[in-house]
Amino acid sequence: MAGDGPALELDGLHKVFGDLVAVDHLDLTVPAGSFFGLVGRNGAGKTTTLRMCTALLRPDDGSVRIDGxxxxxxxxxxxxxxxxxxxxxxxxxxxxxxxxxxxxxxxxGMDRD
Structure with missing residues (x-):
């Protein structure tokens, strides 16, 4: 599937910490081969979004697809x-x-040896 579609797709990505909505149902598509930056003020949810994209933090709702x-x-x-x-x-x-x-x-996926 590599190269057939977007490099990154976020669909309804949502994360809440207590009363704080860190990421509010974010939809985003980054085309393969593009150059993309995620910018915003401190506390805007950039790091939280990236952590969910890399499976370091589970979203409360939504999905993340890397190359499908x-x-x-x-x-x-x-x-x-x-x-x-x-x-x-x-x-x-x-x-x-x-x-x-x-x-x-x-x-x-490399062998330990």
């Missing part, structure tokens, strides 16, 4: 089709460089 693959129905395949540069690496602050490379390789 649903991020929550098949997270391993969706992650093979994306590249992510995190804002910071503190999630991985306990991993050595070799462990981080192994982790990334395993996400992409």
């Amino acid at each position: 693959v649903d991020v929550w129905a098949d997270p391993q395949e969706a992650k093979r089709r994306m590249g992510v540069m995190p804002e910071s690496m503190d999630v991985f602050d306990r991993l050595t460089g070799a462990e981080l490379l192994l982790y990334d390789g395993l996400l992409r």
Whole structure:
């Protein structure tokens, strides 16, 4: 399916933290091969949206598709089709460089050896 449709599709993406609506039923289509930026003020929901797009945070409603693959129905395949540069690496602050490379390789289906 690679290249047959949009690179990224968000359909009704919604996330609430207590009384705060962080992302309010966002619909977005990013065509394959395009250059796209997500901009907004602090607290606008950019990071929350990206975390849901990369399966780091489950949305309360809606769906995310990467190259046609649903991020929550098949997270391993969706992650093979994306590249992510995190804002910071503190999630991985306990991993050595070799462990981080192994982790990334395993996400992409490489053998442990």
